[in-house]
Amino acid sequence: MRLMAALFLPTYPKANAPKIASNAFAVTSQVGATLHAVAINVDIPDVSNALSSYLLDLPQKIREAEATSRKGGKALLEAVAKEASRDDVTLTTQETKAPPALMGDTAAKEGRYYDLCLVGWAPDNQTARMTAEALVFGSGRPTVLLPDSEAVGALGHVVIAWDGSRVAAKAVADARPFLERASMITVVTVTDEKPLAGQDIGQRLAQGLRTRGLLAEAMSIQAGDRPIGAALQEYTLRIGGELLVMGGFGHSRVRDFVLGGATEGILSDLRLPILMSH
The missing domain is CATH 3.40.50.620 (HUPs)
Structure with a gap:
C-alpha cells in the first residue's frame, strides 16, 4: 500500500518560503509517498463598525490581507506543482480558508485522512509553529517538521x-x-x-x-x-x-x-x- 502524505501551507500573515516545495518532495521521495498539498488561506471575519470603517478603512485592509494570502497560496502550489513535474510524483492540490486562529485546527482535521503530515517551519513565522503544533497534537498522524529555507537532502x-x-x-x-x-x-x-x-x-x-x-x-x-x-x-x-x-x-x-x-x-x-x- 502506497503512503499518502499531506503538505500544509498556511499563508497568513506570512507564507512559507518556496524552498518548502523541494523539501517536501525530498521527504516523500524517501518513502515513495504521493503528495497532497493544501494551501490554507486566511478568512478574516469583518468586525468593523461605522467608525472603524471611516477612520481605518478596515474592510479594505481585510480584503487586501485576504488577497495577499490567496496570492501566496497560489504561488506555493505552483512551486509544488513544478517540483512534481520535475520528479514525476503523483500530486493533488487544494485551496481552503480559515480564520487566523483556526488555521492550525483546519490543517489537523485535514491531516487525519493521510498517513504523514508535512509542514514548514521558520523562526519568524508564528503561524507555521501554530500549525505544526496543531498537527502534532491534533491530527493523530506523524508530522515531519521541515526547515523553511534550508535544503533537505537524503534522509539516510x-x-x-x-x-x-x-x-x-x-x-x-x-x-x-x-x-x-x-x-x-x-x-x-x-x-x-x-x-x-x-x-x-x-x-x-x-x-x-x-x-x-x-x-x-x-x-x-x-x-x-x-x-x-x-x-x-x-x-x-x-x-x-x-x-x-x-x-x-x-x-x-x-x-x-x-x-x-x-x-x-x-x-x-x-x-x-x-x-x-x-
Missing part, C-alpha cells in the same frame, strides 16, 4: 530520541517507512534530563532494530546546561544525522497544550527535519 541517517516512553515508542512505530530505508539508525538517550526506566533502554531498542534487519547503534548523551531540544539537535547534526525521530510531549489544558521541554525546544528552534508523533 535517522536518529531516534529514546526515553522508553509511550510517545517515543509511537514515534518509532510511525517512523517505520523511514527506518526501513535508512542506511544507519542511531538511538540516542539523554541520561541527565529525567529518571529513565533503565540503563540499557537504548541498547534494547537498537538490538530490536538489528533483529529486524536494520543497522542500528545506541548512544547516550548528557544535555548539561543546554535545553534538551538543542542538545538532541546538536548531537544529531554532529554525527551526520539527517532526520530526528521523537515523541511530542504535551498535556491538554482546555484548547492549549503545556509542552514538554524537548517539544518546546524543537518547536522554538528547528535545525533539521524532525518527525514528531504524539
